[in-house]
Amino acid sequence: MGTADLQLFSDPDRLLPATDAFGRQMVISCGAALNHLEYAFESNLWRPVIHRLPHSADRELLAKIGFAPESSSSDVAVRMTSAIERRRTDRLPLQAPPEWKATLEHLVRIAARAGAELEDLGERSRPALEDVSRRMTGLRHDDPTYQAELRWWSGRGLFPDGVPEQARPSSRQQHSVHLSREFPPGSAGTPDGSPSEDRAAILLLSTSSDSRLDWLRSGEALSAVLLACTDRGLATCPVTHLTERAPSRTLLRELSAADNLPQVLIRVGVGARAGEPAPTPRRPLSEVLVRERPTPDGERNR
Numbered sequence: 001m002g003t004a005d006l007q008l009f010s011d012p013d014r015l016l017p018a019t020d021a022f023g024r025q026m027v028i029s030c031g032a033a034l035n036h037l038e039y040a041f042e043s044n045l046w047r048p049v050i051h052r053l054p055h056s057a058d059r060e061l062l063a064k065i066g067f068a069p070e071s072s073s074s075d076v077a078v079r080m081t082s083a084i085e086r087r088r089t090d091r092l093p094l095q096a097p098p099e100w101k102a103t104l105e106h107l108v109r110i111a112a113r114a115g116a117e118l119e120d121l122g123e124r125s126r127p128a129l130e131d132v133s134r135r136m137t138g139l140r141h142d143d144p145t146y147q148a149e150l151r152w153w154s155g156r157g158l159f160p161d162g163v164p165e166q167a168r169p170s171s172r173q174q175h176s177v178h179l180s181r182e183f184p185p186g187s188a189g190t191p192d193g194s195p196s197e198d199r200a201a202i203l204l205l206s207t208s209s210d211s212r213l214d215w216l217r218s219g220e221a222l223s224a225v226l227l228a229c230t231d232r233g234l235a236t237c238p239v240t241h242l243t244e245r246a247p248s249r250t251l252l253r254e255l256s257a258a259d260n261l262p263q264v265l266i267r268v269g270v271g272a273r274a275g276e277p278a279p280t281p282r283r284p285l286s287e288v289l290v291r292e293r294p295t296p297d298g299e300r301n302r
């Protein structure tokens, strides 16, 4: 690859050890960024040529990306790039998605293209999922390390990272979605009189094995599914507290028709929040995109 290539690294300084001990969600997040990048370049007449997990002594190197010029951009890439600007995580109760059968088939195909399986766990799974979610929340109340970590990346308001107040359900609304991670209360709420029961479809994203490549692919699939939902006017929320511990991950596997490794749950539905959600602040570009001097052995040299 030439000198203008990009390399994608995970940043171990951002790892949340009490939440994400193996760095699985860190790699999934990087996969989501990779899919965003792919759509954005495609819509700007560059086709990314992605080499995932290239051989390297550096464990943080997740992908090398070269670029080939294109004469035209695909309509899908343009629409998904515009969805990047509008997509937000919606943690409030959602209404059931309309015309769901056709949308689900579309989302399943998108996930498969990225190398992951997507499945609707259906209403029949909701009671078991909500029950295990409540138990997980209870266990974590008694885990001071997790709580300290949660407060560090959400609910502090001092730094721009993490889940800001306006993206966290208010104390009135906090327990209306049973299938959700518990955050410190924020200011997000639905208008008075709107349905308070969550009727979102519950999707499970899974992979046949649990390698770092599967995690990266899961992140790419997650991003592609979220953007396709945004493009169709649907609200989404990734849910991962149930994939972080073996017992709840096993339950997800039992509820699934496939014998795969559960990676991420996604709630999908029609949003009912009062007004447009404020965008979650992003880290400055200078923190996430850095120029490196190439070295003969391909190691990093900032």
Ligand SMILES: Cc1cc2nc3c(=O)[nH]c(=O)nc-3n(C[C@H](O)[C@H](O)[C@H](O)COP(=O)(O)O)c2cc1C
Pocket: 025, 026, 028, 029, 032, 087, 088, 089, 090, 091, 162, 163, 167, 180, 181, 237, 238, 239, 240, 241, 280
């Ligand atoms: C791997 C991964 C796991 C996530 N897990 C959760 C979760 O358990 N609960 C939740 O409310 N949001 C979850 N999210 C959503 C992030 O908190 C959210 O994407 C981030 O704060 C940026 O906000 P935005 O999606 O509104 O842009 C997850 C996102 C990723 C990529």
